[in-house]
Amino acid sequence: MNILTDIRDFLFPRLCMACGRKLQVSEQALCCDCLSQLPHTHLGNTPGNEMEKIFWGRFPIQRASALFYYARGGKVAHILAGMKYYGRQKVCRQMGEMLAHELLPTGFFEGVDYLLPVPLHPDRLRTRGYNQSRLLAEGISEQTGIPVCDGLLCRVRNNQTQTHKSVLERQENTVHLFHLAGDTRMLQGKHVMLVDDVLTTGATLGACADVLADIEGISISIVTLAWTK
Template sequence: MMNLWIETLLDWIYPRRCLMCGRLLTVEERHICLPCLMDLPRTTFHLHPENLMEERFRGIFPLERTAALFLYEKGAAVCNIIYSLKYHDQPDIGVFFGRLLAWDILDSGFFEGIDCIIPVPLAPGRLRERGYNQAAMIARGVSSKTGIPVLETHLVRTRENPTQTRQSVRGRFENAERLFEVRHPEELAGKHVLLVDDVVTTGATIRACADALMACPDIRFSVLSLGCTY
C-alpha cells in the first residue's frame, strides 16, 4: 500500500506518459498505455517461419528461427519506443519490452534449444555516450522471462562506424563489413545463439555479427528484435 501511495505521488509530481500516444499513464501502466499496447502492430513472425525477417537471412548463415515484436515504419508511433530507448536515457524501456516480447512468444516454443543470448554490441564511443547498450537491455528483459543467459563479452565491435540511419542498402552492408570480433570462440562451439537487436532493417548488422561468430564450429542462430521494417 505504501509503494502504491509513493508511485501515485511520483506520478503527480513527475507525470509519466505513454511512449506512443502521450496519454498520462495510470499507476499500473509502464511506458505504454493499455490501448496502445493492444494496438501494437505485432508481427507474429514466431508463428510463421517463412516471414520477411527470415527472408533477409535465408541461406546466409545457419538460421533456426526469427521473431520481432512489432512492425517498424518510419514516422509511426512505435518509433517513439525505439527513439526513447536509444536517446532519452531510459534503459528500462529495453528491459520492459524485452520481457513483453518474450512473454508474447514464450508458449510458441521459440526459445526451445537456445543456449545463450548475444546482443548486438554497441560502438565503444556510443556506449560511453549513452551509458548502456539498448540491445543488451532488451536481451536482459528476454533473459528474465526465459532464464537463458546473456553473453555480453563474447562478441565485440572492433571499430567505430558511421550511423546506419541515412545509409543506402548497399552502404549499410559495406558499413557493417568486418565490424565485429568473437572472443572465446571455443565456448560457443556447437551452441544455438540468439542474436538480439533493437530494429532489423536490411539485416546488415545481424549478418555481420553472424559472420564473425561463424568462427565458432557448428554454431547456429536465431534472431530476435523489437522492431522489423517492411
C-alpha cells in the same frame, strides 16, 4: 494508493512513450490504448517466414522473429527512440519481457543456449551509458532462463548511423564491423540467438553472424523487437 506515488506522479507525470498521454497508476511505459494498437507481426515461430528469408543465402539461419512492425514516425518508432536515446533502460527490459512472453509459448526459444546482444562500440557505450540490446536480452532472459552472453562479440568501429543509408551503403558500413574476443570455445556446438532492437536490411545482424559462423558447430537464430518490413 500510495501517497508518495501520487506526489511523484503530480510533480513528475509519467507519459506514454508512444503518444505522450499521462499514464494511469496501473500503466507502465505505454497507455492501454497504445498497447492495443501496436502493430504485432504475429511471426511467432513460423519456419521460413518473411523475416527469416532476409538472411537466406547469407548464412545458415535456424529461426528469426520480431514482435512489432516498424514505421517511421509510428508508435513503435517512439518506443525505440525512448529506449535508445532517452535513457529508458527499464523500458528496454520490459520490452524484452513482452517479446519473450509472446514468443515463449510458440517454442521459439527451445534449444537456444545463449542470447547474444548486438554490441555497441565502447565509445558509444560510454556516451549512452547502456546498450539497449543488452537490456532487451536481459528482459528475454528473465522470462526464458536463457543466459545472456556478452563480451565475446565486440564492435571494432564506431560506425556512422545506418538510418539514412541505402541497402548497399548499409552493407558497406558493416564490413569488418565486429570481431570475436576471448575464449569462444563455450559457443562451439551451441545454438545462439542474436538480439537487437530493430531489423532493417539485416546488414548489422548479418555482419555479426558472419563472424560467429567461424565457430565450430554453431547454430544462429535472430530475434528483434521491431522489423522494418
